[in-house]
Amino acid sequence: MTVQADNLPLDALHFDNRFVRELPGDPEPDNYRRQVYQACYSWVSPTQVRRPHLVAFSAEMAEKLDLTPEICTSADFAAVFAGNRLTTGMQPYASCYGGHQFGHWAGQLGDGRAINLGEVVNRQGEYLTLQLKGAGLTPYSRSADGLAVLRSSIREFLCSEAMHHLGVPTTRALSIVLSGEQVRRDMFYDGNPQLEPGAIVCRVAPSFTRFGSFQIFTARDDLQSLKQLADYTIRTDFPHIQASGSAAYLEWFADVCQKTADMIVHWQRVGFVHGVMNTDNMSILGLTIDYGPYGWLENYDPEWTPNTTDAQGRRYRFGNQPKIAYWNLVQLANAIYPLVKRAEPLQQALSVYTARFEQGWQNMMAAKLGLQAFNIETDPVLIDDLAKLLQLAEVDMTLFYRGLANFNADSDDSRFFNWLEECSYQTLTDENQALAGLWLRSYQARLRQDAWPDHQRRTAMNAVNPLYVLRNYLAQQAIDQAEQGDYGLVAELLEILRHPYQEQIGKHHFTGKRPDWAKHRAGCSMLSCSS
Numbered sequence: 001m002t003v004q005a006d007n008l009p010l011d012a013l014h015f016d017n018r019f020v021r022e023l024p025g026d027p028e029p030d031n032y033r034r035q036v037y038q039a040c041y042s043w044v045s046p047t048q049v050r051r052p053h054l055v056a057f058s059a060e061m062a063e064k065l066d067l068t069p070e071i072c073t074s075a076d077f078a079a080v081f082a083g084n085r086l087t088t089g090m091q092p093y094a095s096c097y098g099g100h101q102f103g104h105w106a107g108q109l110g111d112g113r114a115i116n117l118g119e120v121v122n123r124q125g126e127y128l129t130l131q132l133k134g135a136g137l138t139p140y141s142r143s144a145d146g147l148a149v150l151r152s153s154i155r156e157f158l159c160s161e162a163m164h165h166l167g168v169p170t171t172r173a174l175s176i177v178l179s180g181e182q183v184r185r186d187m188f189y190d191g192n193p194q195l196e197p198g199a200i201v202c203r204v205a206p207s208f209t210r211f212g213s214f215q216i217f218t219a220r221d222d223l224q225s226l227k228q229l230a231d232y233t234i235r236t237d238f239p240h241i242q243a244s245g246s247a248a249y250l251e252w253f254a255d256v257c258q259k260t261a262d263m264i265v266h267w268q269r270v271g272f273v274h275g276v277m278n279t280d281n282m283s284i285l286g287l288t289i290d291y292g293p294y295g296w297l298e299n300y301d302p303e304w305t306p307n308t309t310d311a312q313g314r315r316y317r318f319g320n321q322p323k324i325a326y327w328n329l330v331q332l333a334n335a336i337y338p339l340v341k342r343a344e345p346l347q348q349a350l351s352v353y354t355a356r357f358e359q360g361w362q363n364m365m366a367a368k369l370g371l372q373a374f375n376i377e378t379d380p381v382l383i384d385d386l387a388k389l390l391q392l393a394e395v396d397m398t399l400f401y402r403g404l405a406n407f408n409a410d411s412d413d414s415r416f417f418n419w420l421e422e423c424s425y426q427t428l429t430d431e432n433q434a435l436a437g438l439w440l441r442s443y444q445a446r447l448r449q450d451a452w453p454d455h456q457r458r459t460a461m462n463a464v465n466p467l468y469v470l471r472n473y474l475a476q477q478a479i480d481q482a483e484q485g486d487y488g489l490v491a492e493l494l495e496i497l498r499h500p501y502q503e504q505i506g507k508h509h510f511t512g513k514r515p516d517w518a519k520h521r522a523g524c525s526m527l528s529c530s531s
Contacts, residue, residue: 008087009071010080015089015118016127022232024225025093026139034139035108038225040213041093046083046115047136047146049198051180054078055150055482056490058161060498061174061204066122072175081202082177083115083135090117094138098219099212099280100331102315108216109280110140113148116208127236129208130174134200147183150176151479151523153199154490156291158478160203162470162497163288168266169259170288174202176490187528197483205287207237211328212280214335223338230339237285249339254349257329259286261356264325268318269364270466271297271397275307275527277316277324279331293527296469298514299425300390300397306472308528322357329353367464368401369443370457372450382446385439393432394425396513398469405461407440408454409447416440425513466500467511472525473518474510 019041026042028034036042057072071077079085086092094111101109115138117130133156134148153176160173179198186193209229217226234241234252241251263286267274274281275293283289295306302319310316316324333346340346362374365383390400400423407416413436420436421428428436447457470493478489496507518524 008076009074010067010076011088013065013067013087013089014121015091016121017089017091017118018127018236019116019119019129019232020091020093023228026096028139031137031139033137033141036096036110036139037220038222039096040225040229041095041116042139043092044094044115044136044138045086045092046132048084049082049179049181049200051178052078052082052084053178053180055154055176055178055199055487056157056494057175058157058173058494061161061172064122064126064172065120065128065174065204077175078177081132081175082179082200083132086117092117094140095208095213096140096216097210097212097280098216099210099278100215100328101278101280102310102313103327105219106278106280107219108140109212111138112141112144113138113146114203114208127206128204129206131203131205131208132200133203134179134198145183147179147181147198148200149183149185149196150178150199150482151187151196152292153201154479154482155294155475156201156203158475158490158493158497159291159294159470161494162500163272165498166266166270166466166469166500168270168272168288169263169286171203171205171208171283174204176201187522205283205285205289207233207283207285208289209233209237209284210280210289211282211284211332211335212278213284215279215331218335218338226335227339230336233284246340246342246345249336250345250349253333253336253346254352256284256286256332257349257353258356260325260329261353261360262286263288264322264357265360265364267321268361269368269464270469271300271318273297273304273306273316273318274321275305275310275316277321277328279328282325282328282332295525295527296471297397298471299394300387300400301394302387302391306525306527322361325357326350326353364464367460369446370405370452370461371446372452375446375449378446378449382439382442385435385442389432389435389439392435393420393428395420396423396425398466399423399511399513401465402462402467402511405458405465408457409444411440411444413437413440423513463501467503468496468500468507470497471514472523472527473514473521476518476521476523479523 023040026036026039031044062072092115096110099109114131114133115135120128137146157173157176163170177200181198182195183198184193185196273295281290293307303317305314305317366374481489
């Protein structure tokens with residue numbers, strides 16, 4: 001049983017747990033692995049851990065929750081966000097949902113290692129769900145242990161906050177707490193498990209509802225629960241929708257399509273690859289959710305995926321993310337079809353995604369290249385030719401776009417070639433140099449057409465092309481140190497990634513290309529789903 005106490009600072013958090021109050025719950029009180037029917041959630045309690053110890057917390061996320069640094073560094077904070085104590089108002093539960101995994105229906109999935117503590121209402125009146133990842137077994141844990149390790153927890157914590165500061169819609173992270181336990185993990189699924197330090201991340205979002213939350217009810221022909229969840233979602237997360245009946249569901253679905261398109265445009269802008277775009281990992285709020293084997297595009301390759309499980313089919317590769325998002329939206333449309341009972345308006349809503357993504361992608365690419373607006377007559381060829389050059393020359397995507405702001409309509413070829421080679425993971429061949437020269441001249445002609453003052457163009461480009469991203473090798477270095485008890489690099493990266501578009505004194509070494517030693521090292525290139 002989770003310990004309870006009163007009159008500590010964290011007990012001042014104000015909870016209003018609408019999800020469990022207004023939606024059907026699992027009547028079975030015991031926590032054991034099972035199929036759960038006609039319920040959106042099951043009551044569970046976090047597993048008690050031996051020695052909770054704070055690794056890091058996000059000061060900004062804490063402030064949003066009205067928590068002071070003194071509270072966040074207290075022993076009680078570590079106890080609460082390891083799951084050892086429930087504060088006043090917490091009602092922990094695990095959500096039920098299904099999903100398509102790698103294109104195949106997987107049936108019931110659910111929160112197998114996530115436990116929601118409840119919904120906090122902050123001083124601004126915002127609802128924020130607190131969720132512990134790695135807090136122990138739930139009815140949805142299947143054959144797993146419900147726990148998480150420090151390695152994966154650091155990656156999730158840092159990336160959640162990094163994505164937020166990059167301007168990418170995302171769930172947030174409040175804290176990482178060590179459990180004091182050892183957790184057995186087979187990182188490579190090769191039959192060689194090892195003991196690793198256990199840890200718990202506190203994730204924060206307005207809602208953790210997923211596409212799969214609706215799919216599970218339709219798959220089971222539980223249309224009453226489907227309607228209850230859809231009505232609740234519109235009422236709480238989309239309160240601007242005033243329509244009723246089918247019109248409300250269609251307006252809501254079109255909103256989800258728009259939010260999803262916007263998220264994917266941002267992923268493509270910063271070179272982020274999610275790695276596991278299953279429908280249970282797709283948020284109805286268009287938030288990046290479930291940071292597992294993600295990665296950042298280094299040498300530009302639209303075929304790249306960081307997920308070892310996807311190494312053969314590459315379903316979730318960088319260049320395929322827009323199509324997969326559409327495919328996932330089709331599955332959501334299928335799930336809510338019983339509420340609408342007409343295919344045509346759902347198809348029309350899906351076209352909202354296509355139009356929104358295309359327009360967003362064009363605007364995004366124009367911004368990355370320092371163009372005032374996308375020109376349909378010239379820019380598709382300019383962008384396609386650049387993509388070919390970047391891939392052939394194995395150019396680092398982040399460094400290229402950031403440095404491009406320093407070139408103008410009068411820059412000479414040799415300077416551009418030298419800089420391109422600095423950004424490349426190979427020596428620039430004569431063929432690639434010729435391609436680079438042709439592209440540069442086309443780009444310079446386009447800049448002359450725009451006639452945008454260089455200083456204004458440079459400022460605009462630097463606002464959308466980050467200097468600092470959470471490269472896998474940087475995260476791995478932080479993990480290596482943290483596993484030895486040194487959390488300094490975790491804190492340093494967290495601070496650097498708060499200002500990804502600003503040059504920071506003494507931090508230039510965090511902007512470099514992936515070093516050679518990291519190309520094939522575990523944790524620095526491809527990762528497994530246990531990462």
